[in-house]
Amino acid sequence: MSGRKTLPGVARVRITGDDAATQALLDVLAEHFTVTEPDPYSGGRSYLEVDTRPGSAPSGAGPGDDRPDLPGASKHRPAAVPSTVAVTMARQINAAHLHLSAFRNLVQTYGDGLVPEWPRPGRGPDNPVGQALSAASDLLYELREWSSRTAHASGAVSVLPEIIAASEEQRRAEAMLYPPGGWCALPGGTMPPPGEERSAEGVADPIAAQLLGPVPEKRYSARASGMSVQRAFPAVADTPAAAVWTAERALYGYVCQHWEAPGDTPADLAAAVDGLDELADTFTSACIHVLEEIRRRTKEGLLVDVDEDAFDEAAAAVREQLGIEPERVPKLAYALSRVRQAMTGARAALPAAPDDARTFDAPAQARALGSLDGKTLTELRRELGSERHWQRHRSKTRMPDYTAADWLRRAVHWMHAAGVNAYDHGAHLAAERHPERSGLPIGTPAVIEDGGER
Numbered sequence: 059m060s061g062r063k064t065l066p067g068v069a070r071v072r073i074t075g076d077d078a079a080t081q082a083l084l085d086v087l088a089e090h091f092t093v094t095e096p097d098p099y100s101g102g103r104s105y106l107e108v109d110t111r112p113g114s115a116p117s118g119a120g121p122g123d124d125r126p127d128l129p130g131a132s133k134h135r136p137a138a139v140p141s142t143v144a145v146t147m148a149r150q151i152n153a154a155h156l157h158l159s160a161f162r163n164l165v166q167t168y169g170d171g172l173v174p175e176w177p178r179p180g181r182g183p184d185n186p187v188g189q190a191l192s193a194a195s196d197l198l199y200e201l202r203e204w205s206s207r208t209a210h211a212s213g214a215v216s217v218l219p220e221i222i223a224a225s226e227e228q229r230r231a232e233a234m235l236y237p238p239g240g241w242c243a244l245p246g247g248t249m250p251p252p253g254e255e256r257s258a259e260g261v262a263d264p265i266a267a268q269l270l271g272p273v274p275e276k277r278y279s280a281r282a283s284g285m286s287v288q289r290a291f292p293a294v295a296d297t298p299a300a301a302v303w304t305a306e307r308a309l310y311g312y313v314c315q316h317w318e319a320p321g322d323t324p325a326d327l328a329a330a331v332d333g334l335d336e337l338a339d340t341f342t343s344a345c346i347h348v349l350e351e352i353r354r355r356t357k358e359g360l361l362v363d364v365d366e367d368a369f370d371e372a373a374a375a376v377r378e379q380l381g382i383e384p385e386r387v388p389k390l391a392y393a394l395s396r397v398r399q400a401m402t403g404a405r406a407a408l409p410a411a412p413d414d415a416r417t418f419d420a421p422a423q424a425r426a427l428g429s430l431d432g433k434t435l436t437e438l439r440r441e442l443g444s445e446r447h448w449q450r451h452r453s454k455t456r457m458p459d460y461t462a463a464d465w466l467r468r469a470v471h472w473m474h475a476a477g478v479n480a481y482d483h484g485a486h487l488a489a490e491r492h493p494e495r496s497g498l499p500i501g502t503p504a505v506i507e508d509g510g511e512r
Contacts, residue, residue, distance in 0.1 A: 132203035136211035144212040145252040148205040148235040153249055155198050162191055209235050214252075266296035272363075280306055302344065309337075317447045321439030321470040328401050335394035342380050342388040349373045406474030407501040408493050409467075423487065426465040431483045435473050438481055442466040475499060 139147070165173045165187065172187045210218050210231075217225075219232035237250050278290040280303065290303050312330075322330075352369070355361035381389025430438060445466055449458040472486045473479070475498045489496040 131197070131200035132207070134204055136204070136208040139208065139212055141209070141212040141214035142252045144205070144209040144214045145235060148202070148209050149237070149249055149252075151198060151201050151205050152236045155195075155202065158191070158194055158198060165191070206235060265298055268297050269294070269299075278303075280310065315443070317450075318439050318443030320446075320467050321435070321442050323435075323474050324401070324404050324406050328398060328404070331394060331398045331401065335391055335398060338394055339388060339391040342382065342391065345376060345380060346382065349376065405499065406471065407499040408475050408489060408496065409471050410501045411490075411493070422461050423465050423490075424483075426462040427469055427481070427483055427486070430469070430481050433481050435470065435479050435481075438466060438470050438473065442470060471501075472498075 137144075137147075162173060169187065172185055173191060206215075206219050209215050215231035215234055217227050217231050219235055220228035221232055224232065274288070276286055276288040278294060279287040280290050283289075294300050294303050352361065352364075353373070356364050356366060356369070430441065433441075442463065445463045446460075449460055449463060452458050468490070469481060469486055472489055473481060476485070476489075476496075489498065493500050
């Protein structure tokens with residue numbers, strides 16, 4: 059071999075072998091790359107760095123080395139701290155790594171290509187944001203290695219942790235210092251304290267219990283009551299079916315927001331359609347999976363006392379309702395995706411001026427909206443929902459008055475059209491009086507119906 063190789067980045071290498079084999083490999087690497095002096099690692103291994111970037115000088119070149127001058131924290135002597143402090147330090151660094159990964163994902167999604175998801179081969183970050191992210195990742199890695207050594211020196215773990223080709227003892231050390239799961243990067247995540255072990259947090263809910271015995275005559279329900287039903291929770295909690303009921307509970311919460319729904323922006327509605335599209339596809343898959351599992355166990359004699367004719371008829375009806383055809387996309391998911399395509403590019407418009415002259419009653423408007431100046435779109439949406447909900451209950455004993463609700467509805471639609479998140483009473487009133495001067499799109503007149511209520 060001859061000639062120096064140039065590749066992006068720095069490779070961190072751990073070598074397992076005797077001294078002669080290790081030295082032979084180091085000699086070959088030193089001919090072509092910049093190699094750091096090897097440090098001893100646990101399990102008879104050596105740890106070193108190989109700089110494969112263009113322009114890096116051979117090992118020992120010194121002044122010609124153009125690598126970033128990053129602190130070699132991993133090589134610094136461990137800190138003398140109590141074992142519980144060492145574990146907390148390691149977990150704090152892991153939390154920083156998780157947050158940095160979440161930040162990188164946000165930049166990749168919304169940063170206009172500053173940090174590409176799949177960088178081009180042979181090229182490092184070409185902008186300050188990408189370079190800072192890369193440097194921060196390297197520094198966190200250095201701190202993680204040093205934290206692991208500190209935890210080992212403190213007696214918190216008996217060996218240095220390892221992920222790849224690790225022994226059972228090293229895997230236990232890894233789990234002790236860096237509990238699995240996105241516990242700190244996720245909303246509401248909490249860092250487990252030293253001594254607490256937490257299982258990995260995957261997409262699926264953890265299974266800690268199962269329902270035994272024959273299938274009960276009473277069906278499970280989230281909210282219904284009666285002689286033929288029983289409450290799903292807490293009966294199904296921690297069982298394989300819990301994921302389905304948790305999803306139902308979350309979706310029911312969304313449906314219960316129908317009082318506030320008139321305050322949803324066009325993008326909110328489009329995002330809901332996207333979610334329903336994927337939900338329909340996932341729901342279809344879940345239905346078919348459950349039906350096929352029941353059918354398989356029945357055919358193999360593992361599930362007895364099933365009315366097979368009734369089951370086959372009902373399963374066929376489910377397939378028909380779901381619109382499932384062999385080798386075809388489920389009809390419902392496909393139809394929802396077409397709804398979303400039809401909405402692409404849609405934008406909000408000012409409500410058209412109604413025929414009801416009361417709508418432009420300034421005192422009524424001031425009573426409904428005057429105190430809301432400066433409040434956010436979310437707060438106005440909540441006010442609209444509360445007012446509509448109150449008037450719906452009021453209608454059971456007396457005539458409702460939807461004047462305030464009408465004004466709140468018009469206020470949130472003005473905010474949608476203007477693209478603002480803080481309510482401006484004066485600007486809204488000016489747009490109502492002279493919509494043609496507002497520069498905003500104006501909607502077409504239409505009668506608003508809310509299922510028989512305003």
